[in-house]
Amino acid sequence: MTTTIGIDVGSGVIKTALFRVEGERSEWVARWDARIRQRDPYRLVDESVESVLRSAGLKRDRIDYIATTGEGESVQGATGHFYTMTTHARGALYLDPEARAVLDIGALNGRAIRIDERGKVLSYRMTSQCASGSGQFLENISRYLGISQDEIGTLSQQSKHPEKVSSICAVLAETDVINMVSRSIPPSDILRGIHESMAERLIKLLKSIDVRQGVVMMTGGLALDTGLVQAIQDGMDLQKMGTRVASHPDSLYAGAIGAALWGAFRHRKLQALGRLPSAS
Incomplete structure (x- = not known):
């Protein structure tokens, strides 16, 4: 042993x-x-x-x-x-043996990883550190909106009219959010819009490494953000990808x-x- x-x-x-x-x-x-x-x-x-x-x-x-x-x-x-990449691939496979790709979204950046049935990394791509698709960005936004991070997922799923963030740059995206608040856009619509923008970029990462079917396991700090997980799955369905996004209580x-x-x-x-x- x-x-x-x-x-x-x-x-x-x-x-x-x-x-x-x-x-x-x-x-x-x-x-x-x-x-x-x-x-x-x-x-x-x-x-x-x-x-x-x-x-x-x-x-x-x-x-x-x-x-x-x-x-x-x-x-x-x-x-x-x-x-x-190596450790998140193996950890994702431990959490879900059906996983064939990983979306690891941490405080500063996100990465997409394609793996085989043994957890071997076949290919990967990363976002830039300044991208508005990281845990730090969402933490800053939640603080500005006056809500806790635990509320983000639930509020996002209550959205009726999502307001998308146009900029990839985190600083400019935060400016977008400030403008939305000044226009009295509800926090739920702001958060869902952010989630949809993040989902679009993460799905592009997956497609760039030829992930088009199977289970995509979420890892990292945002894996338990139910609003983001739902936005990614909705985006996959909209693009008719044969993939299913999954999260686990221990994804962190x-x-x-x-x-x-x-x-x-x-x-x-x-x-x-x-x-x-x-x-x-």
Whole structure:
């Protein structure tokens, strides 16, 4: 049995997952997440590791591999690092074995990833960091509208007359929203319009890497935004794509899950070669 920890250091949130893996069987033992805000992310990483070890009733020397992903390449004590596309692909497949594509939408950008039945990345594309299709953009808009982020999805689905945002640039898109508020456009119509604009760009990303059928798993911070998920599915249906967008209550952890599982795989390979590193 291999015991691993996966740590996904995002721009806004740190996610950590502890797994036990034996052959094809894997058990998710413990988890931890926290928003970074203005705190030291590396101190939060240490806190996260201690938390999952405590939850699992384990000492650090019982961990075979500590894998990082995202912005965690410089984490002290990690055994190895995996690219974000690789970990989100594997994590998405863990959450839904039927997934053949991934939409990972984080605080600063979004990416579309096409995968096979093993979770191998076949191709991917990313949005730019300034795009109005990120978690940070929606957080700014919700603050301006005076609503909580938890309300965004529900309000969006109540829209009667969506007001689309025309600009891709986040700064200009926020200006669009300010103008809409001055014209007394209801928040629900503003949010649905934003979701539809985001959905259009994300669907273009999917089509650019030839995703036209199968399950598209949402991961990252916006995976649980029900308004965005619905807008993406509506857009897919409108364009007659043979795809179904899916989300999971644990979609936020996809990167950490993938890091832990790939860490277990690498540990077994290195063990077979007699070249095992150690998690410290």
